[in-house]
Amino acid sequence: MGSDPLRMLLGDVHLEVIPLRGVREQVEVIPHGSVVTVTASPSMGLGHTVDLATDLQAMGYRAAPHLSARMVSDRAHLEKLVAQLDEAGVRHVFVVGGDPEPRGDFHEARGLLEALAELGHPFTEVGIAGYPEGHPLISDEHLRKALLAKVPHATYIVTQMCFNPQATVDWIRALRAEGVDLPVRIGVPGAVDVSRLVRVAGRIGVGDSLRFLTKNRGLWRVLRPGGYRPDRLIRGLSALALDAGVEGLHVFTFNQIASSVVWHREALARLS
Secondary structure: OOOOHHHHHHHOEEEEEOOOOOHHHHHHHOOOOOEEEEOOOOOOOHHHHHHHHHHHHHOOOEEEEEEEHHHOOOHHHHHHHHHHHHHHOOOEEEEEOOOOOOOOOOOOHHHHHHHHHHHOOOOOEEEEEEOOOOEOOEOHHHHHHHHHHHHHHOOEEEEOOOOOHHHHHHHHHHHHHOOOOOOEEEEEEOOEOHHHHHHHHHHHOOHHHHHHHHHOHHHHHOOOOOOEOOHHHHHHHHHHOOOOOEEEEEEEOOOOHHHHHHHHHHHHHHHO
16 A cells, blocks of 8 residues: 555545536536546436436546446346447446345346446446445345455445444455455545435435434534534544555545535645
């Protein structure tokens, strides 16, 4: 990771946005060439995700749409999505299982990854999700086996939000003990207002975020009226993650894009 892990973490950031109305204008504060990931919302469908990703790619960003397995109806649907992204020049996807009831043939990310491989997909970067604190609906053992099965089809892992640096680093080290050497991006919230976070999460069905907020009462102490800032969390991660094979950060903006970009710029400036 090098001698300055904090600089490394802040110097390599992916920003996640939600395909809601007005987001195309909001992303213009992000420097061109940045990786911008686009979530998949059960209430909106994958069409909105792919459409925004193709637009972002044309605008000069490196778009990384989420492909939610449970939102893909069948192989023909998957082929159509891949063709649209390929034509737009998108070479980066993030594959997740997804929260909704399955709408077709795919129930987990593994099946979608295998289908993508069979199609000979054009993507050079394929991200998958990891859960340092587990998942409320899936056992830890199932998560472990599922992740190991997905690893051969992926190029990196993104962790879900976890406000405990030690838990995140312990999880990464356990991965390494299993022989998994994929780069890991640590998922952190951006500079967000808590009321906005809860409202947007409820609107688009980001159930994990709401479940985390409700089960971790101590978090409310840091979610004050001025909003949440991830500086303390990132400092904790940088102090622990020297040898954990961390590549950078994945910032969940909850579409508070401008404040998250300003926070990131100022955090980098403080290092200088």
